[in-house]
Amino acid sequence: MSMGKSIIIDAGHGGSDPGATAFGVKEKDWTLKISLYQYERLKELGAAVALTRSKDTTLDSAARTKVFRGQYDYCISNHWNAFNGKARGVETIHSIFADKTFASQLAKAVSNASGLPLRRVFSKKNASGTDWYFMHRLTGTTKTVIIEYGFLDHKEDHARYRTDAIFYAAAESVVEVVCKELGIRYKAPSEKAAATSLYRVQNGAFSKKEQAEALAKKLTGAGFEAVIVKG
Numbered sequence: 001m002s003m004g005k006s007i008i009i010d011a012g013h014g015g016s017d018p019g020a021t022a023f024g025v026k027e028k029d030w031t032l033k034i035s036l037y038q039y040e041r042l043k044e045l046g047a048a049v050a051l052t053r054s055k056d057t058t059l060d061s062a063a064r065t066k067v068f069r070g071q072y073d074y075c076i077s078n079h080w081n082a083f084n085g086k087a088r089g090v091e092t093i094h095s096i097f098a099d100k101t102f103a104s105q106l107a108k109a110v111s112n113a114s115g116l117p118l119r120r121v122f123s124k125k126n127a128s129g130t131d132w133y134f135m136h137r138l139t140g141t142t143k144t145v146i147i148e149y150g151f152l153d154h155k156e157d158h159a160r161y162r163t164d165a166i167f168y169a170a171a172e173s174v175v176e177v178v179c180k181e182l183g184i185r186y187k188a189p190s191e192k193a194a195a196t197s198l199y200r201v202q203n204g205a206f207s208k209k210e211q212a213e214a215l216a217k218k219l220t221g222a223g224f225e226a227v228i229v230k231g
């Protein structure tokens, strides 16, 4: 067991808080999808990693941060932006007390992997001189970076993340930067692993072969790979 640094992955929003909504997608669903992927990958690579939520649960700012503040070295908080349909690009936000290097590396990596422009890397102070974002203000010594992968309500940003290849490339680019920061040896996922463990979907069980074949045909027609297994 390595004595490396630890990280917690935060899937933004959840439950009764959908976050942004655009083109039929809720931000909370994409943040969970990307967080679960990163969690599995980091675990596979030997990182000490945890999640703030692994399901569609509601977490207010206190509940979200209370369980891990100061207990992990790092936190990545996953989000998508929304504004006026015209703003676009990748943003990362670090604490006003933090060095911006890690946040810059994350922004560059996500921008490269997604093909979206790098909009900005920044921090924000409130009137009392503390961090404006609660993920920085309430997380103690845990070094937190908020990642805004793009604008959910920008047509092209949105379309890119609708493509699984781009979605997971962006997710993976964060895994690589995190490994470097944690001092863990990074290994790209094998195609076989991606096909078998990460994208495996079971789509129903039928007692009649004809029913199974009908669903398989439907899935194939929709562009999915379908395999009928007799079990």
Ligand SMILES: [Zn+2]
Pocket: 012, 013, 019, 020, 027, 078, 079, 080, 081
């Ligand atoms: Zn958000």
